[in-house]
Structures are given as structure tokens and as C-alpha cells.
Amino acid sequence: MRASDSTATFWRDPVLPHIVTRRACHSRACYKAHSHPTFSIGAVDAGGSVFTGSGDAAVRLAPGSLVLVPAGCVHACNPLPDMAWSYQMLHLDAHWLQQHAPALDGDTARVLHCPDLYAQFCAMNALLFSAAGAEEKDLALLAFLAACAGTAADALPSAYKPVPRQLEPVLAVLQAQPLASLQQLAQAAGLSRYQLIRAFRAATGMTPHAYQLNAHINRARSGLQSGTALAQLAHELGFADQSHFQRVFKAHAGITPGRYRS
Structure with missing residues (x-):
């Protein structure tokens, strides 16, 4: 195809x-x-x-x-x-x-x-x-x-860094609750929201929000290939609307979700 x-x-x-x-x-x-x-x-x-x-x-x-x-x-x-x-x-x-x-x-x-x-x-x-x-x-x-x-x-400079033990509960929450709030993630790590953002970015190369968006887009790729409707994907992944989903998808994939699916 x-x-x-x-x-x-x-x-x-x-x-x-x-x-x-x-x-x-x-x-x-x-x-x-x-x-x-x-x-x-x-x-x-x-x-x-x-x-x-x-x-x-x-x-x-x-x-x-x-x-x-x-x-x-x-x-x-x-x-x-x-x-x-x-x-x-x-x-x-x-x-x-x-x-x-x-x-x-x-x-x-x-x-x-x-x-x-x-x-x-x-x-x-x-x-x-x-x-x-x-x-x-x-x-x-x-x-x-x-x-x-x-x-x-x-x-090239290694992108791999072992995730600190303190952040392991954060990754577990993100796996179980992809739409978890920053406050929920901070509570899982026992950090303030500001401390979490700094620690998470140092460990993964992304802020928690960017990490969530990236995970949503990777899930969207699979959903698009299986034929899931754009509106349904946007809702399931927590985007404000279909237009928001399309903008974020293109920023990560370089192509609109409609074109990627077809």
C-alpha cells in the first residue's frame, strides 16, 4: 500500500x-x-x-x-x-x-x-x-x-540514560493511564511539578507532556493502519478535537493522519 x-x-x-x-x-x-x-x-x-x-x-x-x-x-x-x-x-x-x-x-x-x-x-x-x-x-x-x-x-552522543528509580512509578502511571495529569505524575514520583519536569526531561529527553504526545502519536499510527476513524482516535487519545490531533500528528510524522492512513 x-x-x-x-x-x-x-x-x-x-x-x-x-x-x-x-x-x-x-x-x-x-x-x-x-x-x-x-x-x-x-x-x-x-x-x-x-x-x-x-x-x-x-x-x-x-x-x-x-x-x-x-x-x-x-x-x-x-x-x-x-x-x-x-x-x-x-x-x-x-x-x-x-x-x-x-x-x-x-x-x-x-x-x-x-x-x-x-x-x-x-x-x-x-x-x-x-x-x-x-x-x-x-x-x-x-x-x-x-x-x-x-x-x-x-x-553519535548516546541518547540512552537509565531511568532513575524515582521516575519508575511515573512511567508505570503513563503506561496504565496515558492521559494522566502532570499533578498525578508528580505525586507518583513524590516531586513537585517543576521538579518532575526537570528530572523527567533529563532522563528521557522530553518533558512529561511531550512524552505523552509522542506516545499518543505512536498509538495513533497503529490505529490509523487498522482503520480507526480520525474522530474516534482524537477522542480516545485525549485531543481537544480532530483538528488538534491532526496538527500534533503532522508535527511528529511530517504528514497528515488522513494521508498516513490512506
């Missing part, structure tokens, strides 16, 4: 549920800091972009760069100011990756500078978008991942 807007095209297939991939051309879309439950591989095709993780460091990516982003890594990758860029982004189910390419699994984002590997990624992604069979596509993906594992990478 393909879904596209003026710059982006998605591909996914229920026969290969561990893969979602996209291509974007001449895009000016900017993303808020976010994370995915998937392992992601990005490729810069044209223009310049800046990759930021949960730390303060920013890394400039050039055409031909590949960046590997672990599941759960808080990051953003945006075009240089007043410029457009073209890129590809592959998302892989994290459990599938652990089973089939464990050498790539980790907690640190990495950049690969290898023209041959970039060309192999482009060919593999083009194959995914083609009418080729599922087995041929899966084999091409596995071959690419094996090549990645054998290529030296520049490690």
Missing part, C-alpha cells in the same frame, strides 16, 4: 508487517523531537539536514549519509534553515530486528558514510516500492542489514 502527499510517499504491506518505509522529495517539513517503537534507518538523498538526539549535540548530515536510530531514541532530523531536502526513512519492528540483525541493535544512534552502502539502501528501498514479491523484498532487506553490520559507523 502507498500513501502520498506533495512530498512524501509511504509503503507498507501486511505480508511484511515488520517494514514501513517512506520517501520524501523537496520536503520542508520539520519534526518535533520524538521517538519510535521501531528501529529506523534514514538516508539523505539531497540537501542538508541536522540530526539531534536527546543531548545537546547536533550533527549535520549530507547527501549519501545513512543514520541508524534505535527504538526509543529521542531525536529529530530537520532540513537546514530555509532549505528543502530529500530523504528516505525505513522503520523496522524492534523485535524482528533483534531476531534477524542483533548486531545492529543498541542504544546509540550511528551515522554511516559509505557510497556503496547508500546505493544498496536506495536499491533495496526502490525494490520495496516495486511490484516484486515479498520474499525477494525480505531477502534484499536482510542483505542490506548484514552489510550495515559490517560497516564502520560514527557513533
